[in-house]
Amino acid sequence: MDIVILAVVIAVVVIGALGGLVVGSRRRKQLPPPPTAPEITAPPAEPHVGEEAETPRDEPRRTIEEVDLPLVEPGASAPVVVEEPPAPAAPEIEIPEPTAGRLVRLRARLSRSQNALGKGLLTLLSREHLDEDTWEEIEDILLTADVGVAPTQELVERLRERVKVLGTRTPEELRGLLREELLKLVGTDFDRTVNTESALDTPGIVMVVGVNGTGKTTTTGKLARVLVADRKSVVLGAADTFRAAAADQLQTWGERVGARTVRGPEAGDPASVAYDAVKEGIAEGADVVLIDTAGRLHTKTGLMDELGKVKRVVEKHAPLDEVLLVLDATTGQNGLVQARVFAEVVDITGIVLTKLDGTAKGGIVVAVQRELGVPVKLVGLGEGADDLAPFEPEAFVDALIGE
Template sequence: METVILAVVIAVVVIGALGGLVIGSRRKKPLPPAPPTTPDITAPPAEPHIGDEAEIPHDEERRTIEEVDLPGGSAAPVVVEEPEPVVEAPAIEIPEPTAGRLVRLRARLSRSQNALGKGLLTLLSREHLDEDTWEEIEDTLLTADVGVQPTQELVERLRERVKVLGTRTPDELRTLLREELLQLLVPEFDRTVKTDSNLDTPGIVMVVGVNGTGKTTTTGKLARVLVADGKNVVLGAADTFRAAAADQLQTWGERVGARTVRGPEGGDPASIAFDAVKEGIEEGADVVLIDTAGRLHTKTGLMDELGKVKRVVEKHAPLDEVLLVLDATTGQNGLVQARVFAEVVDITGIVLTKLDGTAKGGIVIAVQRELGVPVKLVGLGEGADDLAPFEPEAFVDALIGE
């Protein structure tokens, strides 16, 4: 038995010794030879190992963060948040008073208009007023856009009064011509722009006219006139078919503190007019000014559109004033436009713009005679305060000079 145990122990010892020899031989296996010291230019560059410094060579151009691609996509842009600009409210302007405005602008009007008066005075001062001279007087009046019928009436009265007068001194002729021209302008017309309602609602003024006559600008300038007279004004931008018309009107309103009610471009003009009057009533405004579209493509379309605006507005209150804006430089063509609008809506007053340019002063006489309504306002220039109440006496004095 002891012999068997001893044999087992010896066998275990022998097996352990043999295992140690095998393990020792594995540990002593030689390492592969080191790479040659001379670099191989054809071999790819070695991968960097952990702990190696990733230095950029000093001679390599540095790249910005925008030029470095991130893994999985392009470089994300660096978003720099800028502070929002501070929008300052436009300063409210104080328009100049309207009283006597045409008188103050008379010098400007005289420079462009008194050719008519001077021409007539020169002809009337001739020693012999024969038929040829009277024909020249008639041609002068027609050229000045006075119109055929008013011209014939004026020439007949002048012939009669000159015959009775006998002697014709320059002062007498000026007085004579002034009286006759003033008579043609119908001084008894009521030229007040009606902005006071008889009801407990704002005065409602609708401005109509062909695009290009200065209709929207006139509406803005009229707002200045009313604000200068102490009125609280709301503007209705119902010209939705002309690009930037609402923006233009709103700019005019902001300059004097008048709010503009507007809608989408190409929207329903009647709806905007309705909203403007509604908000004017709610705010307790004194006047609501409604700027309308002036497209003359078809007479029927114009009638339908303006008629609808008028009907819708009058669901709140009746219109107090309908002003027709005419470009004075268009002369007799302006009368054709005036007839069309007069058939569409009841015109109560006329605004003549661009009267300081190449316009002939006689258009004032002709348009009043054509429509039977007074010229209430005149535009005498590009300035914001160049819209003035029409004063017949000041106008005639500008025509004939002093």
């Protein structure tokens, strides 16, 4: 009986096991295997340094309470700090060098360009026999230097007479003779002072005229430095309203020496700016008002109308004390043509020769004085701020003939 029960139990167990295998195999066939994901190979980790380095596993980690977090409201972006640009520094006021003896200090620079004239004359005059060919060569040197025909003929005649009387000629005697004659030609009896003193209780008024390209605005700025160096207070009038950046250029010159610039709108009325400049100069008690005018030379009629209007308007305050004509020494005889036109428009009282260091034609000093009957008062001898010098005939002639 026991054997029969045992056999029944074993049969039930075997049947159950076989049924489980069948069900398991059916389930596996009904569920397809999941898709196999592509194998991804992670790049090798790079070591981190500084703040990016991971905290070692064996060290205790900080809790959230121990970490200082920025206080930012939810949904609000972090504030952006905008730094204001630094305010531009005020230009440093310069102290120009004294004008007394300035041409003497610049004589070496002048002599480098002018020596050809003096040395050429001394070489020819040192010949044992001065025949007609030699005198013609002397004339050619003087004409090439832009001395002019009439002054050249006068100088040659005087040299002929003096050499004939002198007889034998040592180098020292020739140098002294030539120096005397050139000084007579340049002129030592002119009043070369720039008139900046008014007869009235008003500032001295100086108007600067000339063709654009001669350095007119730059000369006006340098003249302001000359006056400041002579301890005068200056107001600048930027009446050249037709040339782009002329007013900016003049204002920059003024700021360097503490001179205020009165200016108007671009392409505005030059006479109005000149009037305001003189008005401001009177109100401030300035010593001098410098007026830079336009240099257009399209037609003589237009130039005459414009400069004439400026003069009339300015003289409602006070008469002009000085009208300076700026000429480029390198233009030679063309500069004389410009000088004639301006002399017909306004009463020129003095001449400023710029770029005299860049030309061997120093004779233009003689020619332009003869042409206009007014003296050269200032000369420009370089690009430096203090290279504008009062004209001194002795220093100029000494630079011509050298040591």
